Amino acid sequence: MPYVANTAEDQRAMLDSIGVKNIEELFASIPAELRLKRPLDIPPALSEMELTAHMAALAKKDAPAGEKICFLGAGSYDHFIPAVVDYVASRGEFYTSYTPYQPEASQGNLQVFFEYQTLITQLTGMDVSNASLYDGGSAAAEAVLMAISATGRHSRVVTAASVHPEYRQILATYLANLGIELVTVETPDGVISPETLAKVVNDQTACVLIQQPNFFGCLEPVEAIGKIAHEAGALFAVSVDPISLGLLKRPGDYGADIVVAEGQSLGSPMSFGGPYLGILACREQFVRRMPGRIAGETVDRRGKRCFVLTLQTREQHIRREKATSNICTNQGLFALRAAVYLAALGPQGLRETAELCLRRSHYAAEKLATDNGFERVFAAPTFKEFVVRAKGGDVEDMLVRASEAGYLAGIPLCMWYEDLADCFLVTVTERRTPEEIDGLVGCLNQVAAIHA
Amino acid sequence: MKPQDLLYAKTHEWVHVDRSGGSPVATIGISHFAVEALTDLVYLELPEVGRQVKAGQSIGEIESVKAVSDIYSPVSGEIVEVNRALPDGLGKLNDDPYGDGWIAKIKLADEADLKNLLAHAAYEKQCAEEGH
């Protein structure tokens, strides 16, 4: 028991002080018939050395990015993480602390949250940000709930097939028992058609939720979409790729009311999908509708600037069933990572990262499309991801073969889109070198040749 | 207005009825006792003008740093005016809860609602009991 300090002697002294004979007596309140009368049926204890060997053996059965070259994306990205991010996040004073309930003993975390919130407003062009939610998907669902409460419209929410399918599933789950209709417009051209959208957005619509760049990597006609939403009195909610904002217009500059994002790209590892970082920012007027923790600036008794958790009456511990959300924890450590990442990159670094993604991804797309086996599916402009059709069919088999050859070449779309069953999504981040891209194209060409 | 002349809901809202303009209009606010109990007020959400409300329905919220309370309409009717200056001057609730601290004016739908309200003495008694 390397983590328990009590010796047999300590235990004896403590039991005497309490006034009981043995530890068993302390559990007297649990009736005997409710006890477990055998040891738990779980594997026996491992020493630190054994555990290390065991975990190394497990990890060896996995093929991490680095061992296989990763062209996978769809909301989880192999972006570069500067060492300073890991250094800061590994400080015990950060990662072994908790929610800043005592501001005087938590100014480190509180200032970080305040800086994080500011960085997110700078990144998105919105007025206010919370101190983070779980992940991009549940943040999108929370944005919709927020829009429902802000507009008082409890009947319809509109989204599009070009939004991450898993985000839409989360939204459907969150709305399942609330009596709200979720309308999903189809996107056969890879982007939303404003005409199609306009037909389903009505004066009962609480919000229009889209993704920019969308799940297929394509740029949506955001200004036209925002106009349709606003003309109907609905809120315009956008899920963005934060890295793309090094180049693209910020949602605050094209009329978004609520912005959400998956913050994993900002300095956090892929980690098989989590923990991640749910970003949520909005216009000032909705600040009291926001879910989750918010840090605010104030002064202490001596007039010194300091930070506290604020607007807490929105939250579950005070408002209970009337709270804006049931969320309790934020993702403090990952908000810290994002803050360090954004500050390390700065405006120029973010712009260059975005440009690298853009240029290298376009290089990959063009090279791949020159081969007879593949074609680009959508004509809309793309950022760092694009959809490819394998003319020879059987995408899954091709991707397995590519994986065997050392390339995680793409994500098959058959799982979510019947009409794209012969397609896959390729992602190129700034980490993928031209040599790796050439290698991928060569590999896919060979695999396609087998199918031809 | 003198607190002695007002009617009160058990949920700490006060009512003053003005019949001078023909159809009776109730001015409502929250009592000094409620303001004190809430301590440092930070936020007030007003109802919308034009809304039809029923007695007992929540028409707004008032918050301190670590507590939040609904404001319940003591009467049924249409909200005809709200004190727009109040959210930015919450001190008025402390300084003059029965005057400048008024919250809304409601055109009464049914004067019978007033029978369910407490007179000042009865309300004081209730507060004294709650205070313990």
Added chain:
Amino acid sequence: MRNTRATQLLFELSKSGRRGVRLPAADVPEVPLADLLPTDALASAPPPLPELTEPELVRHFTNLSTQNMSVDTHFYPLGSCTMKHNPKRNERLANLPGIIDLHPYQPADTLQGLLELLWNLQEMLAEIAGLPAVSLQPAAGAQGEMAALLCAAAHFRKLGQQRTKVLAPDSAHGTNPASAKMAGFDTVTVKSTPAGYVDMADLESKLDLQTAVFMITNPNTLGMFDRQIAEIAKKVHEVGGLIYLDGANMNAILGIARPGDFGADMMHFNPHKTFSGPHGGGGPGAGPISVSKVLEPYLPVPVVVRDENGFHLEYDRPESIGRVRSFFGNVGVLVRAYCYIRTHGPDGLKRVSENAVLNANYLLSKVKHIFPVPQGDRCMHEFVASGAKLKNDRGVSAMDVAKRLLDYGYHAPTVYFPPIVREAMMIEPTETESKETLDAFAQTLFRISEEPADLLQEAPHTTSISRPDEVQAARQPIVAWSPKV
């Protein structure tokens, strides 16, 4: 040593032209940007982020870190939060490339190690809960509550029953009613007795055919095991309802009693509490749920399954509630929980709970002479002391005591929760603290109780700031920095 000069914000330290990261050239044929993206989609300038070098960032954030109390540096008896030691080995193992550099959509054959770990974790949590089916997906306890309640709603829908109510005691965590609301239920509050147990008469009067679920935290938020639990479960089951067990306090009963054995139909774990995942300044946590066989078909997808070909993710569950978050779950937190459980084994987990309960009772035996503990002389893993007497006698509040503790180098207990105890101080020492620490803490509480009221009311005196003006913060919220005009 704390650097008292370091108080500026990133934005105030920024200077145009500085940078912390340099990136390589694209090394692909140069194409004008306008050929790649429509110009109306492009921003005229990158976002106005601050500009700093790496050394500036390191100093800034390192200095900020020293303004936090943490488990690594201080005794942190924050009740209900189980602030136990976070094993350093587990941090390193969770960062192995074969664990952390995995994409959620890589093919299963490239993930067999991690999937095996997650499958085994599902099995181990099912065994610890005494409930056979597990979803590792929820990102936090609150999300686990919502996911499980959605499963219950799906179950009743399948049975064709219209059940609209979720019951929870007045001592429940605020997440319980909030989660019930998000799952589409109305919440009904059940009274507690002064000792913090469920008021059976009140419960019975509120149980009916509209009752879907009774949510209970056991051990409860006063740190007491409610021995009526079997009877509560019987009564709830009799009207066709289900029992949800809020697993926040599992640290008291590992290997001693299992929720599934004492009547629960579903529960969540808080691996960041019970299984030592670090709290990260307020997350990430995780909220895996264990449910009964009846509720298994409704669990979120995917789940890890094992067959003759090894391990894979199963998505095809037609009755599933769907998803509550993207991808698999908070895997990094789950990996640490796995390491923790494997380090302890069956005997070790039981000893964790025994020592957690021993430490809490020992501290209770010391504290009760200073601050009365209304619940009595015994507790499970935590107890709630009351500062009501000090407040009445000298006007010193539980908050004043909490603040003064910071001066003595202790994090404060949870104060003013649960609301059923006046001037509540909820103290949870955890098993990883030594007798010496507990003795010193109790002595400090005694010393504080004798200190002059004004000293306490002005506390803390030694932290980087004194008490903040929370009223101003809430009246005119400033939630982002802006340049001074």
